[in-house]
Amino acid sequence: MDGNHIGLNINSIHSTKQVSLSYYGVNISGGEDLRSLDLSTHLPEKVFMGFSGSTSNETELNCVKSWAFSGTDIGGDRNLRWVWIMVPVASVGILVGVAMYLWLRRVYKEEDLEGQGARLQGNIED
8 A cells, every 4th residue: 555545443453444545636645634534424333533644764743633523412421320329229128138037037936946845845744
């Protein structure tokens, strides 16, 4: 690929697609302003955008003079306060329920043993 190209990298440093801009009459090293690109038809709904430039062994200054990005609101700023309230309340409720179950089970076992002891005592006295 020539030095006058753009590449699309997806989750890698290696370009998924490269296109030479010379064919389109665009010279990215000329210093003049270029046209805008609408990538919405080529990219998924959620993306990270960035810029990079390279000149191999030479030094270069890359300037982004203007940058605008627009998208639709996906509602990611929901109020989740109810989750932070309900999860601890439900957890405490479950712990209290388990503790009550274990306590009642022990109480009924003790009452049952006392009742059996009284019956045995009554049988011995008879």
